Amino acid sequence: MGVNASDVPTATTCDHYCNQTLESRHKDGGVNNYIIYGFPYSTNTWRALAVLNEKGLPYTRIKVDLRSGEQKKQPFLSINPFGQVPVLKDGEFKLAESRAISEYLETAHRSSGSQLLDHESYKTMGTQKMWIYIESFKFDPPSTILNYEQAIKPLMGLKTDYKLVNETVPKLEKVLDVYEERLKNSSFLAGESFTLADLYHLPNIQNLMGTPSKILFETRPSVHRWVANITARPAWKKACDVNW
Structure with missing residues (x-):
């Protein structure tokens, strides 16, 4: 209708x-x-x-x-x-x-399941959107390069470009330093609840935690706690099930 x-x-x-x-x-x-x-x-x-x-x-x-x-x-x-x-x-x-x-x-489906954005407060939504864009423009570019070089290429039988990895690591470290300071005072990036701002990070984090780059997350206590929290969510574990 x-x-x-x-x-x-x-x-x-x-x-x-x-x-x-x-x-x-x-x-x-x-x-x-x-x-x-x-x-x-x-x-x-x-x-x-x-x-x-x-x-x-x-x-x-x-x-x-x-x-x-x-x-x-x-x-x-x-x-x-x-x-x-x-x-x-x-x-x-x-x-x-x-x-x-x-x-x-x-x-x-804003009223179903987990509330991944705040649809009632423009200010809260603004903070959530800010971190969503930070993921897209600050975190995703270096983490995608490291993911491809260290996790994807080996699966494809291709050689890792270690020069590119070494050039990219400091860029991701700079982002994670900002995250560490934010997460010292906040359970999640956009506040005290899990939102799309956190969820969007999960794919690259999932793969990077199986590569040498995992140390970038583990050596930052607040980031490490956050990563452990979001990767343990049942919805995420189900998403990563490759048995289709």
């Missing part, structure tokens, strides 16, 4: 009204399960699955075999022409990019 213009309240409440409408059609027993196209070893797939798990949402996983290049062929390219996973399907609606998927799910 659509929404007629006459059904919409004044402009000041339209955003609230539309969000309520979006959430209401996702109630249990309403829309069928989500479909998530991904790969069991894809860190970005883990991110989207973690949000689905945190929110307690039903979903069906469709494996896209990255090793055989299935993501670069039809019919997957008709789902995401950029040839990347994950992709979320909500009925006929398709959404790519793990962070976009995560915020969509959190917004659509």
